[in-house]
Amino acid sequence: KVYTDYFFDEPAYNTHDGGFIPLEEPKAPQQPLKIPELLKPDKETDTDMYYTVIAQTGEVQLLPGKKTKTWGYNTDLLGKTILFKKDKMIHITLKNELPELTTFHWHGLNVSGPITDGGCHAPVYPGESTQIEFKCDQPAATLWLHAHPCPATAEHVWKGLATAVVVKDDVESKLPFPRNYGVDDIPLILQDRRFHEDNQWDYMADYDPDGVQGPTAMINGTINPYFDVTTQRLRLRILDGANRREWRLHFSDDLKFTQIASDGGIMPEPVDFTHLMLTCAERAEVIVDFGQYKPGDEVTLFCDDVPIMRFRIHEFAPDNTQLPDHLVDIPDPDVTPGAPVHKVVMSGMDEEVMMNGKKFDMQRIDDKQKLGNVEYWDISNTNDMSNGMVHPYHMHGTQFQVVSRNGHEPYPNEHGLKDTVGVNPGETVRLKVGFDHLGVYMNHCHIIEHEDGGMMAQFEVYDPDHPKQYKLMDMDTL
Numbered sequence: 044k045v046y047t048d049y050f051f052d053e054p055a056y057n058t059h060d061g062g063f064i065p066l067e068e069p070k071a072p073q074q075p076l077k078i079p080e081l082l083k084p085d086k087e088t089d090t091d092m093y094y095t096v097i098a099q100t101g102e103v104q105l106l107p108g109k110k111t112k113t114w115g116y117n118t119d120l121l122g123k124t125i126l127f128k129k130d131k132m133i134h135i136t137l138k139n140e141l142p143e144l145t146t147f148h149w150h151g152l153n154v155s156g157p158i159t160d161g162g163c164h165a166p167v168y169p170g171e172s173t174q175i176e177f178k179c180d181q182p183a184a185t186l187w188l189h190a191h192p193c194p195a196t197a198e199h200v201w202k203g204l205a206t207a208v209v210v211k212d213d214v215e216s217k218l219p220f221p222r223n224y225g226v227d228d229i230p231l232i233l234q235d236r237r238f239h240e241d242n243q244w245d246y247m248a249d250y251d252p253d254g255v256q257g258p259t260a261m262i263n264g265t266i267n268p269y270f271d272v273t274t275q276r277l278r279l280r281i282l283d284g285a286n287r288r289e290w291r292l293h294f295s296d297d298l299k300f301t302q303i304a305s306d307g308g309i310m311p312e313p314v315d316f317t318h319l320m321l322t323c324a325e326r327a328e329v330i331v332d333f334g335q336y337k338p339g340d341e342v343t344l345f346c347d348d349v350p351i352m353r354f355r356i357h358e359f360a361p362d363n364t365q366l367p368d369h370l371v372d373i374p375d376p377d378v379t380p381g382a383p384v385h386k387v388v389m390s391g392m393d394e395e396v397m398m399n400g401k402k403f404d405m406q407r408i409d410d411k412q413k414l415g416n417v418e419y420w421d422i423s424n425t426n427d428m429s430n431g432m433v434h435p436y437h438m439h440g441t442q443f444q445v446v447s448r449n450g451h452e453p454y455p456n457e458h459g460l461k462d463t464v465g466v467n468p469g470e471t472v473r474l475k476v477g478f479d480h481l482g483v484y485m486n487h488c489h490i491i492e493h494e495d496g497g498m499m500a501q502f503e504v505y506d507p508d509h510p511k512q513y514k515l516m517d518m519d520t521l
């Protein structure tokens with residue numbers, strides 16, 4: 044079966060929202076897609092990996108003319124791709140060379156909060172560095188690192204502080220997937236920007252409390268990119284790294300592609316699509332088979348009806364690899380007996396956004412979950428169907444399962460582990476969430492301006508036998 048649907052509520056299509064800025068085809072000439080380098084470990088042993096991640100300022104030639112001032116991790120814009128191997132201890136030095144404080148949040152990583160997780164309680168001040176350490180104990184997946192200094196997360200990400208993180212394990216390595224990084228396995232970080240005078244970005248000038256957008260698509264920090272295809276099958280690790288844009292993706296010729304992984308890792312079954320929508324912070328790994336094309340052909344990737352990237356087909360060896368019908372088993376723990384169904388309500392738009400009727404407060408713990416519990420969480424979006432927005436709901440420190448949408452089956456690509464799920468206006472999405480690490484974590488809408496605007500809460504995962512005190516930042520100590 045090939046799904047030809049985007050799977051979202053048509054009334055929630057974001058052009059219904061007054062502030063929506065449609066993409067425009069860039070006037071800039073086509074440029075080769077930038078492939079982020081892999082970050083070199085400082086050291087690696089059989090059991091440990093050591094990295095240094097530096098937040099820094101930079102400038103990049105994005106358009107003809109003046110360079111654009113940017114921020115990035117270990118490079119001018121975005122970052123190098125960071126590789127973790129499952130079961131190794133990871134040691135990271137986090138260095139801030141920016142003129143202001145930032146944090147290093149590992150989106151999708153199951154680690155303890157709030158410090159290792161890197162949300163707003165883990166500032167690294169300008170000129171300083173800190174160390175974190177954790178065991179990588181989750182399956183192969185495409186995660187990401189982004190800044191998270193509340194309430195300036197959106198601006199830091201807009202300036203460029205976002206990069207791909209790839210977890211490897213030996214389940215994934217036995218599956219017949221392309222995995223030659225940069226050749227047939229590439230990240231695609233989808234973002235959009237508006238260029239002002241002298242090719243600069245101006246976050247404040249573009250500010251919209253419902254999310255900052257620009258008309259120009261930017262992929263891996265490349266405007267109007269093309270990629271040279273030299274293998275029949277290509278694996279794309281797609282991340283919606285935009286502040287608020289949903290990406291409705293499809294190829295020319297309605298070329299079919301196969302999704303193999305969602306946010307938290309490989310899906311139980313591959314799913315074939317011609318159209319795919321990603322909301323902010325969601326990831327999809329897809330395999331595209333170019334078998335029907337010949338050298339000289341070009342395949343175009345569109346968002347809505349705007350071409351955002353070209354695939355130039357070159358000579359390739361025939362590859363008739365078939366994917367198995369079943370890829371991996373997803374652990375499916377039982378809900379803890381007696382655990383109440385937890386309710387989260389996302390309400391409002393613009394400055395009115397709230398979670399459970401409240402604005403985010405860094406000093407307030409909104410919920411407490413016992414370590415090891417597995418609970419149903421019902422996530423509602425009270426926006427009305429005629430002009431509301433999809434709120435991409437995200438939880439730190441865990442990967443959940445999507446159980447149902449308004450009581451119906453989740454979308455066909457929601458049977459794997461996820462950490463972000465688009466909740467349509469008028470909808471309640473039931474999640475099954477496990478709490479396996481101690482700490483204080485954030486849960487929020489991943490339209491980053493909604494998050495910064497207060498559509499965010501905190502929960503503490505606790506061990507009743509070993510209560511802990513956390514030092515929580517407040518806006519004044521920042």
Ligand code: C2O
Pocket residue numbers: 148150162189191324437439485487489
């Ligand atoms: Cu990707 Cu709290 O964030």
Ligand code: CU
Pocket residue numbers: 148149150151437438439440
């Ligand atoms: Cu996160």
Ligand code: CU
Pocket residue numbers: 432433434435488489490493498
């Ligand atoms: Cu939102």
